[in-house]
Amino acid sequence: MFERSKPQIVFTLTARCRDCYRCLRACPVKAIRMQNGQAYVDEKRCIACGTCIRECPQQAKTFRNDIDVARRLIDEGHFVAASIAPSFAAVFNKWQRSRLPSALRALGIRYVGQTSHGAYQISLQSRKIAEEEAARPHIATACPALINYIEKYQPQLVDYLLPLVSPMAAHARLLKEKMGADIKVIFIGPCVAKKSELNRPEVSGVVDCVLTFKELNAWLIQKGIDLSMCEESNFDEKPIHEAQLYPLPGGLIKTAGLNDDGLNLKLLRVDSIQGVRELLDGIGEGSEHAIIEPLFCSQGCINGPGVDPGKNLFDRRRDIIEYNEETISASVTPEPEDSALFKAAFNKTDTVGSPTSVTEEEIQKILAHTGKQDPEQQLNCGACGYDSCREKAIAVALGMAEPEMCIPYMRRLAERRTDQIFTTTPNGIIMLDAELNILGMNPAFKKFFACSDVILGRHISYLMDPAPFEKLITGVTQNLDITVLHRPYNLLCRELLYMLQEEKQIVGIFINITSQQEHEKKLKEIRSQTVEQANELLEHQIKMAQNIAQFLGESTARGEELVRKLMSLSEGDENTSR
Structure with a gap:
């Protein structure tokens, strides 16, 4: 008989795989193992029907x-x-x-x-x-x-x-x-x-x-x-x-x-x-x-x-x-x-990784990890490729799937991270509707302007001059980058304002540069004082030089006069001796 190697029949071209789960949704036996965002064909589970080959839009599935x-x-x-x-x-x-x-x-x-x-x-x-x-x-x-x-x-x-x-x-x-x-x-x-x-x-x-x-x-x-x-x-x-x-x-x-x-x-x-x-x-x-x-x-x-x-x-x-x-x-x-x-004979092959090998405790733990312990949160949307959240949890326990495949879970996670950024950023953030009414504020903004959620729904003019926001609403500009002094709050801010066109909302980001301005003011004062002191020192040195020069001049004149007198006396003595 002709000797031949037996590599895997159906497999993934990993360079083409785009993590869409379509092959998993289509596979009748869920023989797709998700690992690090790649959809691999599990040879032991695969029945080589080729469904994934037909279904993959990226042609990432192929055969030997x-x-x-x-x-x-x-x-x-x-x-x-x-x-x-x-x-x-x-x-x-x-x-x-x-x-x-x-x-x-x-x-x-x-x-x-x-x-x-x-x-x-x-x-x-x-x-x-x-x-x-x-x-x-x-x-x-x-x-x-x-x-x-x-x-x-x-x-x-x-x-x-x-x-x-x-x-x-x-x-x-x-x-x-x-x-x-x-x-x-x-x-x-x-x-x-x-x-x-x-x-x-x-x-x-x-x-x-x-x-x-x-x-x-x-x-x-x-x-x-x-x-x-x-x-x-x-x-x-x-x-x-x-x-x-x-x-x-x-x-x-x-x-x-x-x-x-x-x-x-x-x-x-x-x-x-x-x-x-x-x-x-x-x-x-x-x-x-x-x-x-x-x-x-x-x-x-x-x-x-x-x-x-x-x-x-x-x-x-x-x-x-x-x-x-x-x-x-x-x-x-x-x-x-x-x-x-x-004539032919067929075998009763044990199913690889039977769901019965996964305990109820494991299933509930995985469901809880993705926020689906409550049955109402088990949407069974099928976006991950499995028919139900429970089926997907079993696949995770068997090493065939990853928790991150759950799109609602990842969306909640992303929203949670976005909320965390919104609440923890040191910059103030405010959102207004098309009528310039306040829709929301983060903690930093509330601290800057000494306000609370009580003012939600009020016009922005309650807090500040609405003129910059009106420019966005009227279409004069799409975004603004301005520096504004809010005297009632002793606050100097760099303000980044822009329009969300589809939502008809305005986002304002307020960066507190008050301390930076004060620092620059002090630095300017120090520089001014330094220049003034340098000028005083220079004038003092000039005067000192002038005084020294005057003193040296007077001293020289007196020295010359003394020398003349000495020479005159010397000449007088010589004449007397003669």
Whole structure:
């Protein structure tokens, strides 16, 4: 058997995830684990239905790409056969269908078969079992997402599953029975859950690779194969009338040749997650249904996550029906095969993280943390993705959700923080209506203007000059940044005033700069005194210099006079001695 790795089938592209919870709301089993604002797919819980892939508006959910696996099978020289799901008629236009076999052969596929051959055999076996065991209901097993769901979340219904493989596995067994066990089979269809089916013991080694139609188109582009350039050719297997309707609700019942006009209570067909869940909740011993044909995707396999959504859903349905009619003349009716070739068994898997493992005390503690201990506060709005506040609390206890996912809780938290800022800011804040009546004030404003809530509803002129506010109301300006001295309150404020246009309200923010002004005044006085003292010192120094200069001048003059007298006396003495 070809060795292949088994990474997670459905996963999140975290760079694209925008924390919108849409995937969680859509997931039928809540297999989305919220962690740090990212929505991760919990593989143990996931049933690979692909609902989140279709629903994510950011395309943050995707599935494992197995093109490399298919290419490797061909590159290694294996004889590769393709099993094409009958929903191909809904994916490709009429002219493309006739060229599809040639395109597949150009990829290296050597046998192009149709899964409808397996579907036909499974339909016959389903009818046979239902007729032999008419006392109990029988759930068809063509949809792998349904099998995953029942095994993981409704294990009590496992015994009602028809013990048959899917049409994909049935066709692969027919191909290997016909051409040898060594051939490799690639299934190509609309379903992502088929990839999970490879892990089942009855399918492992029978189907070697599963590709969606999206992957097939990508592969053709990679290889540069244009359908319009391919010649028309036939499949290696002829179509089977009615089995081509298998992708539609009721396709199995129709292929089995059972009389079903939609009103037969013994035969029940249901599609969509909601319909399937509601149906399964009512199944048990004594059920009046003989065959139940459930399909997880709304309108059946033609709406699978592996189909490009370019074509209208009901156009796809029309194309399936028309293709079935167009191929009547070329269709064949195979002989029934040995039932042993299609046997399967299913398991009763324990549900991961059952709600029963969470105690009531834990639930109440989490509800209390988000302010929902009172039942009246449990809005059950579903904004977080869970159907009820209690269900979300259980998810938090199981590590699948975060308390911050509750939007009403986060809103209250934000409002509480806003209120805290409003009440604790040192700046005064006032709100006025369009008539300049006071709507609200914070504690700082009340302190500034020595007022209380008693003045709520009064005109702003009760406290101050309304002129700046009137400029906003009349549209003279959109905002003001002014400095105003309120003498009655010995208060100097920088005032930031602006208009809330939608609410027709005015917000005023008052910043007390009185102490700052006084500080600047004192600083100015100090500067003035310093300059004055500096001038006095300078004048004193100048006078001192002048006095010193005068003294030095007088001293010099006296010195000169004394020297002259001494010289005169000296000259007199010399003359006398002569």
